[in-house]
Amino acid sequence: MPERRFDASGFRSARVARGMTQAQVAAALGIKDPSVVSRYESGDASPPPEKLPRLAALVGERVDDLFPRPGLPTLADLRCDAGMAQKDTAAVTQTSSCSPVRAAEGGRRKLAPQYTAPLAEAYGVSVEELLAAEKRSFDEDAPAVPRPPKVEQPSGPHTIAKKIAVLLEGAARQERPTDAELADLGNARLGRKILNGPLVTSLRLGRAAHTTPEVLEALAAALDVPAMFFETGDAEVAAVVASLRSARIGLTAMAARGAEGEPQNAELMRWVADMFGGRPQSGSTSPPQTRS
Structure with missing residues (x-):
């Protein structure tokens, strides 16, 4: 194909x-x-x-x-459409190498059953679509698998992909962390390897709509929001959390800069930490008085 x-x-x-x-x-x-x-x-x-x-x-x-593709996709096509190299699939199948996927894509040996669901999720397709693509990789006829109609969702950051987009949209493109950098940051903050670049890409692009609580916790740590931001189905709650995060980033930057020509505002920085869950600080949580 x-x-x-x-x-x-x-x-x-x-x-x-x-x-x-x-x-x-x-x-x-x-x-x-x-x-x-x-x-x-x-x-x-x-x-x-x-x-x-x-x-x-x-x-x-x-x-x-x-970049149109003639015909229906094979296994290799699904992987490439997910932005993944063959070597990236080892983390998905939890094997020491990408040989199971390489063999299936080459039409030599079909995937073991335990690999189909994780690969389908990573590729953003159903298991039925993955198995149909596998048949085509072996030169077997397989018609297109119909997809269920999309259900209109209420407005607000209700999906994982949209929630990630809301958190990243304030940064200039060149300042945004890559998916691999987000994975490394989340793993470092939780002290264990949970995320990888292809998984973050799949979640960010909406190819994987669901994942485990552990992955959501690591993603939240990477993006500096509470885990409930990704776990809640309430779009309004998610919007409030995102707004508070944006405000915290802005206030922290202002405090670090200080007023024009003045040193950083330590009092404002302490207040931001108190209000937004930083390290415990003594004193009032009232906003500091601005200097005239």
Whole structure:
């Protein structure tokens, strides 16, 4: 089954229209040499297929529109659409290597039953869709699996993906942590390895709508919010938590800067810590008096 086609001229046109430079694209992909992106656009090289969803998102396009795939997806297609390299699947299957996925994608050995559900979740598809894609990897006929109609959700950050977006939207793009950095931060704050980059990507993009409480706790730690932010189904509660976090970040920055030409405001910093759950501080929780 042919994989997605990288449209070099289409990507370049979309990048220019978006106002992005080749260097910015390279930085977003973690590529040190911007000339690599130039080679993509000239047709001298093609990006790895798992990079295509990220490239499309960078220029504000749907991957199906910018880089269409002829026919129905195989296992390799599902993995690439999730932005994952083969080596990333070892963490999903909890095996020492990616050999189970590599063998299935190559049409040599089908996946063991215990791998199908975790891979389907990581790829953002149903188990039925994964098994149909596996058949195609073995050159077996498998029709498209119909997806249930989307149910309209109430407004507010009610899904994991939208909650992550709310917490990240205030930062400039170049200042936002990567998914791998968020995973490392959450693991470090909880003192155990729970997250990995592909899992955070899957949650951030909405490909995995549900996960374990332990993962949510680590994600909350990485993003500096209480775990209940991700656990609650109340959109209003989630919105309030996000607003308080934004206020805390703003006040902390103001206190660290101080007034124009003045040193940082230690009193304001203590008050912010008291009000927003920092280290215990003595004294009143009333706002400090501003200096005239």
